Amino acid sequence: MASKERILRLKDETRTNILAASIEIVKEEGWQALSMRKIADKIEYTAPIIYEYFANKDAILNELTRQGFVKLGNLMQVAISEHSDPADQLEAMWIAYWNFAFAEKEMYQVMYGVEMNCCAMQTMCPDIQAPMNMLWDKIEEIIPVEKRTEEYVDTKYYTFWSVVHGLISINMTRKSTSDELNKQVLKDAITGIITSMR
Amino acid sequence: MASKERILRLKDETRTNILAASIEIVKEEGWQALSMRKIADKIEYTAPIIYEYFANKDAILNELTRQGFVKLGNLMQVAISEHSDPADQLEAMWIAYWNFAFAEKEMYQVMYGVEMNCCAMQTMCPDIQAPMNMLWDKIEEIIPVEKRTEEYVDTKYYTFWSVVHGLISINMTRKSTSDELNKQVLKDAITGIITSMR
DNA sequence: TTAAATAATCTAACACTGTTAAACAAAGGT
DNA sequence: ACCTTTGTTTAACAGTGTTAGATTATTTAA
Numbered sequence: 001m002a003s004k005e006r007i008l009r010l011k012d013e014t015r016t017n018i019l020a021a022s023i024e025i026v027k028e029e030g031w032q033a034l035s036m037r038k039i040a041d042k043i044e045y046t047a048p049i050i051y052e053y054f055a056n057k058d059a060i061l062n063e064l065t066r067q068g069f070v071k072l073g074n075l076m077q078v079a080i081s082e083h084s085d086p087a088d089q090l091e092a093m094w095i096a097y098w099n100f101a102f103a104e105k106e107m108y109q110v111m112y113g114v115e116m117n118c119c120a121m122q123t124m125c126p127d128i129q130a131p132m133n134m135l136w137d138k139i140e141e142i143i144p145v146e147k148r149t150e151e152y153v154d155t156k157y158y159t160f161w162s163v164v165h166g167l168i169s170i171n172m173t174r175k176s177t178s179d180e181l182n183k184q185v186l187k188d189a190i191t192g193i194i195t196s197m198r
Numbered sequence: 199m200a201s202k203e204r205i206l207r208l209k210d211e212t213r214t215n216i217l218a219a220s221i222e223i224v225k226e227e228g229w230q231a232l233s234m235r236k237i238a239d240k241i242e243y244t245a246p247i248i249y250e251y252f253a254n255k256d257a258i259l260n261e262l263t264r265q266g267f268v269k270l271g272n273l274m275q276v277a278i279s280e281h282s283d284p285a286d287q288l289e290a291m292w293i294a295y296w297n298f299a300f301a302e303k304e305m306y307q308v309m310y311g312v313e314m315n316c317c318a319m320q321t322m323c324p325d326i327q328a329p330m331n332m333l334w335d336k337i338e339e340i341i342p343v344e345k346r347t348e349e350y351v352d353t354k355y356y357t358f359w360s361v362v363h364g365l366i367s368i369n370m371t372r373k374s375t376s377d378e379l380n381k382q383v384l385k386d387a388i389t390g391i392i393t394s395m396r
Numbered sequence: 397t398t399a400a401a402t403a404a405t406c407t408a409a410c411a412c413t414g415t416t417a418a419a420c421a422a423a424g425g426t
Numbered sequence: 427a428c429c430t431t432t433g434t435t436t437a438a439c440a441g442t443g444t445t446a447g448a449t450t451a452t453t454t455a456a
Contacts, residue, residue: 035412035413035414036413036414036415037412037413037414045434045435046434046435046436047414047415047435048415048416048417048434048435048436049433049434049435051415051416052433052434056414056415057414057415112367151379154379155379155382155383155386158365158379158380158383159361159383159386159387161364162360162361162362162364162365162383162387163357163360163361163364163387164360164364165364165367166359166360166361166362166363166364166365166367167356167360167364169310169363169364169367181349181352181353181356182356184353185353185356185357185360188353188357189357189360189361192390192394196390233441233442233443234442234443234444235441235442235443243405243406244405244406244407245406245443245444246405246406246407246444246445246446247404247405247406249444249445250404250405254443254444255442255443255444
């Protein structure tokens with residue numbers, strides 16, 4: 001009966017292998033170069049076998065996206081743990097967000113890219129919502145009680161996200177801009193919004 | 199000898215038809231549904247003749263992108279002409295940018311989408327640079343002379359763009375946010391940056 | 397007007413893509 | 427040993443961008 005477990009473990013392993021191979025290809029050649037046959041080649045199987053583990057290609061991308069959000073959430077957790085002042089924590093969280101975007105560039109593109117299938121976003125599984133909630137909660141914490149309405153927190157959250165995400169996407173298409181300029185704008189924007197909301 | 203001109207006019211016409219058909223398909227089914235055979239169907243030809251007018255599919259997308267930037271530039275020109283105060287002009291320009299993004303959603307995605315081929319951006323033909331220059335110049339105009347260094351203008355330009363583009367992309371993936379909230383954040387951000395830079 | 401040359405257009409194919417159905421092989425249980 | 431289930435592959439379909447060759451239509455020259 002233990003062989004059942006071994007086989008389940010093996011199945012799980014090739015599932016993991018599929019995802020690992022996918023992420024490898026995406027990192028090497030960009031996510032538009034990801035093909036079922038290329039994945040199959042890398043895990044030394046033929047393409048149809050992948051459909052035993054994932055419904056289709058989108059399901060693979062969805063899973064990668066989910067894992068990306070989990071990773072981002074963990075990085076934010078670390079950022080929080082390294083500071084005590086809420087404002088410092090929030091800043092560290094956004095910088096973690098920024099660093100993640102460039103450390104896992106292709107990942108970020110799949111996670112936030114305009115081109116992604118919108119259905120994935122509508123599902124909005126908890127893992128995907130987690131980083132957003134972490135930021136939302138921290139923003140709420142910083143805003144003084146007398147201003148703290150849901151709408152106000154929302155506004156600030158979207159302002160933050162817009163600035164950071166906008167800056168990231170602009171830097172992904174045009175790499176010409178200097179890193180100092182970027183960090184300058186980023187830090188300025190973050191501290192600006194933080195001071196403005198308390 | 200006038201027949202030569204007629205023929206050239208006809209050639210130009212089918213070139214225009216190809217672009218018109220493309221934009222139609224893109225608007226109807228999104229830019230990922232654009233295929234050479236679908237274009238050919240729409241202009242009542244077969245696929246290979248498109249290659250008489252465009253080197254490949256990317257060339258078509260590039261041309262559409264160029265035309266998008268031209269259109270955006272014109273809209274900005276109108277925005278300028280409708281105000282006299284530079285700060286009002288700049289605000290109107292960004293709002294024109296915002297409106298363009300949603301009026302020509304697919305266009306904007308092709309123009310600024312993270313997924314686009316980066317080579318198109320490296321070429322950076324004048325038409326593509328035009329709207330950027332218009333904004334840059336207007337920002338420069340508003341900044342008082344004592345602060346007016348190239349780096350400072352750059353910083354402000356990128357801050358603007360980040361906020362607006364970020365807000366746009368976020369709203370393109372998630373439509374849930376209320377329009378009032380968006381306009382609020384947009385106007386707040388624009389006036390905020392404007393007051394901060396003079 | 398007819399013949400040759402040129403231009404315009406299409407057919408067919410190649411090498412890909414995601415995806416599915418059917419065939420096959422290997423293992424397990426009875 | 428047989429049957430069933432599971433894992434895996436082969437072959438195919440419909441679609442993609444793109445190109446070479448054949449075909450048709452038009453213009454030019456004799």
